[in-house]
Amino acid sequence: MIKVTDLYKAFKGNEVLKGISLSVKKGETAVIIGPSGSGKTTFLRCLNLLEVPDAGTIQIGDLSMSFSGNHRHRTRDVTNFRKRTGMVFQGYHLFPHKTAVENVMEGPIVVQKQNKKEARERALALLEKVGLAEHAEKYPYQLSGGQEQRVGIARAMAMNPDVLLFDEPTSALDPELVGEVLNVMKDLAEEGMTMVVVTHEMAFAREVANQVIFMDGGKIIEKGTPEDIFDRSENERTNQFLNRIKVRV
Ligand SMILES: Nc1ncnc2c1ncn2[C@@H]1O[C@H](COP(=O)(O)OP(=O)(O)OP(=O)(O)O)[C@@H](O)[C@H]1O
Numbered sequence: 001m002i003k004v005t006d007l008y009k010a011f012k013g014n015e016v017l018k019g020i021s022l023s024v025k026k027g028e029t030a031v032i033i034g035p036s037g038s039g040k041t042t043f044l045r046c047l048n049l050l051e052v053p054d055a056g057t058i059q060i061g062d063l064s065m066s067f068s069g070n071h072r073h074r075t076r077d078v079t080n081f082r083k084r085t086g087m088v089f090q091g092y093h094l095f096p097h098k099t100a101v102e103n104v105m106e107g108p109i110v111v112q113k114q115n116k117k118e119a120r121e122r123a124l125a126l127l128e129k130v131g132l133a134e135h136a137e138k139y140p141y142q143l144s145g146g147q148e149q150r151v152g153i154a155r156a157m158a159m160n161p162d163v164l165l166f167d168e169p170t171s172a173l174d175p176e177l178v179g180e181v182l183n184v185m186k187d188l189a190e191e192g193m194t195m196v197v198v199t200h201e202m203a204f205a206r207e208v209a210n211q212v213i214f215m216d217g218g219k220i221i222e223k224g225t226p227e228d229i230f231d232r233s234e235n236e237r238t239n240q241f242l243n244r245i246k247v248r249v
């Protein structure tokens with residue numbers, strides 16, 4: 001489903017991604033771990049073309065884009081490509097003046113020109129799926145952080161992406177709210193959604209990931225099954241990182 005080949009990205013001469021290559025099969029969940037500043041967010045933003053890579057190729061489904069410093073892609077190609085992925089951020093970025101259901105309907109109506117009734121029905125179904133059927137008419141300020149984040153997931157899914165990207169979706173939440181968001185993600189994984197998740201929730205990674213990717217300094221240091229990375233890694237940097245965050249799950 002996703003194939004990334006030799007991806008590079010620099011900000012004003014500061015190389016942040018230094019040749020990232022990976023593949024994620026349809027229905028797989030890949031979890032990316034790594035220290036702060038290693039380029040995890042930048043990588044996700046490149047997959048969504050919120051950042052334009054300097055070099056490399058990204059293939060999602062049957063769409064492929066190659067990047068080189070001076071070539072500009074057509075807006076239509078970028079838009080089509082972007083539609084393939086849905087992004088869930090650390091903060092929820094909900095519209096404060098819209099209810100939960102209106103937040104979820106917004107993309108399909110504005111971007112996909114769906115009619116309001118259809119969009120609303122589907123939004124309600126998605127809210128039910130993330131356990132928020134009774135909260136559809138509430139405004140973000142009336143929701144807990146965990147509920148807001150689940151609206152964020154429903155909103156990303158409303159656009160029917162092939163791939164969901166999560167950037168530390170639970171790190172802004174109070175500990176007791178983390179589980180409800182991870183459970184929704186677990187359900188999605190079980191239903192066969194293809195997902196790339198940046199997270200420090202190692203227990204989630206162990207249970208749900210088909211593939212764990214350890215990034216450091218803009219490179220993939222190691223990737224493998226959760227067992228390969230958490231139990232059997234002989235890589236010094238991987239082990240240093242895992243010991244530092246003190247989770248051996
Ligand atoms: N828009 C930008 N302009 C300039 N530098 C940037 C930009 N975005 C990221 N960087 C730099 O790129 C490097 C990697 O940042 P990134 O946010 O991808 O790391 P990260 O692995 O997600 O870290 P964290 O775990 O703290 O979220 C950092 O040194 C950061 O300062």
Ligand SMILES: [Mg+2]
Pocket residue numbers: 040041042167
């Ligand atoms: Mg980040």
